[in-house]
Amino acid sequence: xxxxxxxxxxxxxxxxxxxxxxxxxxxxxxxxxxxxxxxxxxxxxxxxxxxxxxxxxxxxxxxxxxxxxxxxxxxxxxxxxxxxxxxxxxxxxxxxxxxxxxxxxxxxxxxxxxxxxxxxxxxxxxxxxxxxxxxxxxxxxxxxxxxxxxxxxxxxxxxxxxxxxxxxxxxxxxxxxxxxxxxxxxxxxxxxxxxxxxxxxxxxxxxxxxxxxxxxxxxxxxxxxxxxxxxxxxxxxxxxxxxxxxxxxxxxxxxxxxxxxxxxxxxxxxxxxxxxxxxxxxxxxxxxxxxxxxxxxxxxxxxxxxxxxxxxxxx
Amino acid sequence: xxxxxxxxxxxxxxxxxxxxxxxxxxxxxxxxxxxxxxxxxxxxxxxxxxxxxxxxxxxxxxxxxxxxxxxxxxxxxxxxxxxxxxxxxxxxxxxxxxxxxxxxxxxxxxxxxxxxxxxxxxxxxxxxxxxxxxxxxxxxxxxxxxxxxxxxxxxxxxxxxxxxxxxxxxxxxxxxxxxxxxxxxxxxxxxxxxxxxxxxxxxxxxxxxxxxxxxxxxxxxxxxxxxxxxxxxxxxxxxxxxxxxxxxxxxxxxxxxxxxxxxxxxxxxxxxxxxxxxxxxxxxxxxxxxxxxxxxxxxxxxxxxxxxxxxxxxxxxxxxxxxxxxxxxxxxxxxxxxxxxxxxxxxxxx
Amino acid sequence: xxxxxxxxxxxxxxxxxxxxxxxxxxxxxxxxxxxxxxxxxxxxxxxxx
Numbered sequence: 013x014x015x016x017x018x019x020x021x022x023x024x025x026x027x028x029x030x031x032x033x034x035x036x037x038x039x040x041x042x043x044x045x046x047x048x049x050x051x052x053x054x055x056x057x058x059x060x061x062x063x064x065x066x067x068x069x070x071x072x073x074x075x076x077x078x079x080x081x082x083x084x085x086x087x088x089x090x091x092x093x094x095x096x097x098x099x100x101x102x103x104x105x106x107x108x109x110x111x112x113x114x115x116x117x118x119x120x121x122x123x124x125x126x127x128x129x130x131x132x133x134x135x136x137x138x139x140x141x142x143x144x145x146x147x148x149x150x151x152x153x154x155x156x157x158x159x160x161x162x163x164x165x166x167x168x169x170x171x172x173x174x175x176x177x178x179x180x181x182x183x184x185x186x187x188x189x190x191x192x193x194x195x196x197x198x199x200x201x202x203x204x205x206x207x208x209x210x211x212x213x214x215x216x217x218x219x220x221x222x223x224x225x226x227x228x229x230x231x232x233x234x235x236x237x238x239x240x241x242x243x244x245x246x247x248x249x250x251x252x253x254x255x256x257x258x259x260x261x262x263x264x265x266x267x268x269x270x271x272x273x274x275x276x277x278x279x280x281x282x283x284x285x286x287x288x289x290x291x292x293x294x295x296x297x298x299x300x301x302x303x304x305x306x307x308x309x310x311x312x313x314x315x316x317x318x319x320x321x322x323x324x325x326x327x
Numbered sequence: 328x329x330x331x332x333x334x335x336x337x338x339x340x341x342x343x344x345x346x347x348x349x350x351x352x353x354x355x356x357x358x359x360x361x362x363x364x365x366x367x368x369x370x371x372x373x374x375x376x377x378x379x380x381x382x383x384x385x386x387x388x389x390x391x392x393x394x395x396x397x398x399x400x401x402x403x404x405x406x407x408x409x410x411x412x413x414x415x416x417x418x419x420x421x422x423x424x425x426x427x428x429x430x431x432x433x434x435x436x437x438x439x440x441x442x443x444x445x446x447x448x449x450x451x452x453x454x455x456x457x458x459x460x461x462x463x464x465x466x467x468x469x470x471x472x473x474x475x476x477x478x479x480x481x482x483x484x485x486x487x488x489x490x491x492x493x494x495x496x497x498x499x500x501x502x503x504x505x506x507x508x509x510x511x512x513x514x515x516x517x518x519x520x521x522x523x524x525x526x527x528x529x530x531x532x533x534x535x536x537x538x539x540x541x542x543x544x545x546x547x548x549x550x551x552x553x554x555x556x557x558x559x560x561x562x563x564x565x566x567x568x569x570x571x572x573x574x575x576x577x578x579x580x581x582x583x584x585x586x587x588x589x590x591x592x593x594x595x596x597x598x599x600x601x602x603x604x605x606x607x608x609x610x611x612x613x614x615x616x617x618x619x620x621x622x623x624x625x626x627x628x629x630x631x632x633x634x635x636x637x638x639x640x641x642x643x644x645x646x647x648x649x650x651x652x653x654x655x656x657x658x659x660x661x662x663x664x665x666x667x668x669x670x671x672x673x674x675x676x677x
Numbered sequence: 678x679x680x681x682x683x684x685x686x687x688x689x690x691x692x693x694x695x696x697x698x699x700x701x702x703x704x705x706x707x708x709x710x711x712x713x714x715x716x717x718x719x720x721x722x723x724x725x726x
Contacts, residue, residue, distance in 0.1 A: 044469065047655040050562040070654055075561070127359055132377065132467055207679025207717050216358055218381070218390065220598075222566035222653050238603050247582050247595045248391035252720040259678055278653035280568045281380065282359065288678075326687045327701070586722050 016064040016114060019179040020086060023112050027084045028056040033110050036084035037075050038062040045136045046122035050075055069119040071274040073228035076104045083109055088116040090272035092172035093305025094228040097268055103231060113175030115183040118164030123282055125159060163273030166191045173306050192294045216281040217254045223285055226278035229265045262288035267296045267312040270305050331509055332518040333496040339371055341512030348511050352386050353422040354379050372422045377467055382574030383428045386421055387452040393591045400588040420457040420508055427645040429458045429484035430477045431574030434641055438577045457508045460485040464529055467646055471535040471659060475644030480526040490522050497522055537659045538666045539640050542633050549670045550630055559661055560621035562654040567598035569648035575641050599623050625661050679717055683708040
């Protein structure tokens with residue numbers, strides 16, 4: 013995907029020169045292996061700052077919320093779906109945006125790579141579908157497809173669903189993906205086992221809120237955990253409070269989450285909170301045939317009422 | 328200072344012997360990373376790590392700490408009175424703390440233990456602790472400790488410096504407290520082994536350097552108003568990862584929680600990245616935007632602290648915030664920007 | 678998330694359906710009583726270390 017960079021720069025330069033946008037939001041080269049930093053470019057001569065590779069996992073829709081400028085934004089499949097959700101939820105106007113679509117082959121899982129190596133990783137590069145991981149004394153090659161972020165491996169919307177420009181030809185979508193094998197396993201567990209699983213899952217949480225803040229859906233002016241009049245959730249490291257935060261946040265994302273993976277990627281302690289959001293995604297798909305962010309014309313299932321809504325749970 | 332040789336085969340035995348007099352804390356691996364925790368009887372610290380995911384500050388300054396207890400039951404004589412919680416201040420020893428984390432306590436001490444104020448909880452915990460540090464033979468590429476007044480074999484803040492020398496540790500006695508702990512473990516084989524060569528070797532492996540020399544001569548308001556903050560803050564998510572993982576961040580928030588008729592007053596780590604941190608009762612927030620908050624974090628560490636204490640930056644160069652930041656905001660780059668900043672006409676960002 | 682299914686009940690009862698109301702409330706009470714007191718999601722005060 014690295015050849016996308018030239019095209020992104022070319023498009024960005026043109027948009028800025030023609031005055032169609034005030035800024036382009038994209039990624040610049042990071043200072044750490046497998047990390048890039050979201051950035052903006054306001055002058056055509058600065059577009060060389062923009063890069064694209066397999067480490068652009070942060071969801072850029074997050075940087076559009078309530079902005080007033082005309083913006084060129086670089087969007088993978090998932091970013092584009094969150095941009096759709098943003099437009100539906102009035103967090104940005106379609107007319108403000110020039111969406112530079114990036115057909116995506118999945119981002120690389122930096123934690124997986126780090127966990128496979130005993131030594132510190134000094135650089136990660138890509139060549140012909142191979143990922144080359146360098147440490148001080150060794151160089152290892154892996155198949156790129158084996159190293160995808162978990163959400164990317166399950167992704168069925170790699171192409172942007174909405175765009176004005178394209179940085180490359182559309183890619184083939186993954187077919188016959190079983191998105192919910194792990195969720196079905198959890199669903200089948202007896203209550204005690206589930207409780208234990210979530211107890212353990214969130215035990216390392218430090219309440220830094222990186223998951224919430226990296227999430228393009230979490231734009232509330234005051235999050236429920238930050239409310240103080242009344243205070244809904246305690247502020248300590250109490251496991252009940254921590255779980256309350258994670259459970260409720262996931263519910264707030266029901267029918268809106270695109271499984272972009274920003275939450276899990278951002279977590280400093282590597283918690284897979286996507287187990288919660290994907291359960292809700294699965295329920296929305298099964299109950300309402302709904303996948304978030306695919307169309308500007310339909311509102312998410314939980315903010316509309318339909319007479320044929322399933323209600324088997326009401327006795 | 329004396330250097331004691333500890334054979335690794337005597338390690339577990341010595342700790343066991345000393346465990347009657349100390350509560351041991353050490354790095355333990357859980358969920359693919361190391362963190363400090365209190366060791367169970369017979370449990371050994373795991374030294375197979377470069378550095379712990381979070382710093383050791385929680386040993387002295389826990390993320391959640393009960394300060395007072397109270398009762399709301401009017402049948403009790405002392406109802407509605409805050410009573411200081413009784414804490415276990417038996418001697419403790421932190422094993423395997425890296426020199427950066429240990430010297431961070433000295434920076435934090437300026438906040439919790441100074442002529443105007445002595446924080447009883449922090450001071451008691453700190454004073455009851457013996458720090459047996461583990462020298463860094465292989466510093467990470469993102470460590471810049473030698474630029475931050477510290478180093479892979481730095482001794483300040485430590486009571487004992489352990490150096491892993493293959494089949495044995497070399498333990499350099501730094502303080503009387505450290506000598507006592509080694510004696511309690513029965514380690515007393517003095518050696519004239521020299522750790523200088525290992526120290527030089529480790530220092531030579533530090534590959535990251537950050538200039539800080541001009542920070543103190545910069546004009547505060549010029550730095551404050553510098554145009555680069557907009558760009559520097561853009562990516563920031565305002566999560567608390569950097570501040571919570573930082574060994575030198577000390578801010579906390581006090582909360583009361585009660586259940587039934589009993590309650591506690593506790594303090595929890597807080598973060599200058601959160602909008603709530605400075606939110607006034609009136610609803611006004613003097614640091615209302617992301618740029619305000621990011622600027623505050625770096626100005627505090629790299630300018631206000633430098634000016635206030637005249638002893639360098641409020642950072643030990645452990646590199647955690649760089650490694651853990653979800654959007655790759657790098658304190659080294661910001662420090663460089665601040666250190667080399669020259670105001671230009673019209674360069675302003677309020 | 679680990680809450681027993683029988684702890685949570687949904688019902689739609691009109692104000693005219695008094696018999697149904699009695700049945701549902703009795704059913705809920707029996708189902709929850711059979712499970713015993715709820716132990717999960719119960720917060721205790723922060724422990725003093």
